Amino acid sequence: MMSSCFWSLQLLLLIILLFPCHLRLHAFYLPGVAPADFQTGDSLHVKVNKLSSTKTQLPYNYYFLSYCKPPRVTNSAENLGEVLRGNRIENSVYAFKMNETESCKVACRIKLDVVSAKNFNDKIDDDYRVNMILDNLPVAVPRQKVDRMGEKSYERGYQVGFKGTFEGRKERSYFINNHLNFKVMYHEDLEAGTARVVGFEVTPLSINHEYKKWDEENTKLTTCKAGKTTVFGANSVPQEIVADNEVVFTYDVAFESSNIRWASRWDSYLHMNGDQIHWFSIINSLIIVLFLTGIVAMIIMRTIYRDIANYNQLAQDEVREETGWKLIYGDVFRPPENSSLLCVHVGTGFQVFGMSLVTLIFALVGFLSPSNRGGQMTAMVLLWVFMGLFAGYSSARLYKMFKGTDWKKMSLKTSLMFPTFLFAVSFVLNALIWGEKSSGAVPFGTMFILVLLWFGISVPLVFVGSFLGYRKPAAKDPVKTNRIPRLIPLQPWYMNPLITKPFGGILPYGAVFIELFFILTSIWLNQFYYIFGFLFIVFTILIVTCAEITIVIAYFQLCSEDYRWWWRAYLTSGSSALYLFLYSIYYFCSELEISKLVSGILYFGYMLIGAYAFFVITGTIGFLACLWFLGRYILQSRLIDKCQQ
Structure with a gap:
């Protein structure tokens, strides 16, 4: 029976293996974010996200650096997952109108002080990138080369700046990317006369802008070509980051019609690593694992069936002496040491397993898409909270099987053990993040919400599950346990726990x-x-x-x-x-x-x-x-x- 179930499971896996390409890209657009239709002249507002770096793993608020600020900075609505991941989405000064090209538009003028210049230099040293959002699409920087499939590849966000030499200097200087060439790609609906944003690219540049007279409303920069999309030559002077220097931030906007439909606009963003997914390597690994599990299943089936056949084949004139596992059948279900701790770990495993499985299924069918920022993290937190019911039920059932009596104490351990470890480690890490003044630190208000979910929902659900599980009749052991435990013989070296457990x-x-x-x-x-x-x-x-x-x-x-x-x-x-x-x-x-x-x-x-x-x-x-x-x-x-x- 088990063998047939095993091969049926393998057949199911092979069937699923035939269509993962469909599942991986298109399924999560089903619920998605509703498309926004724009007409020519409609306003498009760029929102700014965090400053991120793979070298430090510490996100910072966009306005931590001295970038152009709108008159009033407002935060967009954030879910729990966004806050936990350090996302802070705010408005910006970058705004343009649909299908209206802009050339060298001035965003603002900033005079750097010593602190501002140092912050820029530090972020350049740590390879920080600026993340922006337009119509829920992250800004992407096109790479110099396409991948092997001929598709254009991207990087998320643009660099704050760069280090280099200029004008024959020996020392390396810091330069800021103060000019942004935006390209907005749209898919046009000819019948409705509207368009949808399907791409958002940027090319950052460093330009030491010059002007004759500063006018807050209409400054004419001598470093720009009027009436055309700005193109700077190789001899352009970059904007150096030095205290008391004046930096003028500018941007261009160009629009380009695209055949990409709105439902597929995330495809190019998901291929940011080019040849990231090594399909043949993954498939090869899966086949090897399936082969190994098949061998293990056949070995155990053959061994057990052979043992059972040998043990049950009794001669007419003699009785075969019992050996092996049949000799200790009366001790197999003897309760272990620290049985309550084992029950707690099993209950916790049920809780985390249920959370992982349901989250994976939601992501597989499309309810947790990349366009829903923080959705996956929010789902995991809420599912973990509500899975406390299953944690309490499973741990109580096992505890009663071990003939335990103090189920309330065991339920309290189940509700506190893993979350306490998680909270203690997270609290220490959060304190370190606060010390670095990073936006990735969880605010105290959010921490209070997490504690409230823990003690207000998860803990009561664990007790409810334990109460329901403990009321059930105890699972009966297949055999009666002997009163006196049997002496365990000296074990061979290869059955030493220090060998079998790691193996x-x-x-x-x-x-x-x-x-x-x-x-x-x-x-x-x-x-x-x-x-x-x-x-x-x-x-x-x-x-x-x-x-x-x-x-x-x-x-x-x-x-x-x-x-x-x-x-x-x-x-x-x-x-x-x-x-x-x-x-x-x-x-x-x-x-x-x-x-x-x-x-x-x-x-x-x-x-x-x-x-x-x-x-x-x-x-x-x-x-x-x-x-x-x-x-x-x-x-x-x-x-x-x-x-x-």
């Missing part, structure tokens, strides 16, 4: 390590992650591998007459989190350019949280699979054997 985490980690690279890239290198079709397949394979490797090791452990499988089953598949954290160290050293101590602490702090969440997910999957398998196959076969005798 058991290799296969689950192998199922996700390629996808892990792209996930880390999207998080720490400011890229979009969108291949949810492949992620769903990898997540499914992770479940299968965690279950199989745990069952295999637990079976060989019972064959060695060691019945202490409860914690080992949890830690066997959960040890894959150790490899995940070790890979994060390798990724930090090989892919990232983080040099600041605070940034490094932030990276490893967040990766520690991710590794712990991965531990409780994989550990719970392996434990429940082992629990089901032992009761359904191993010990049930023992009962059949007893009846035959």
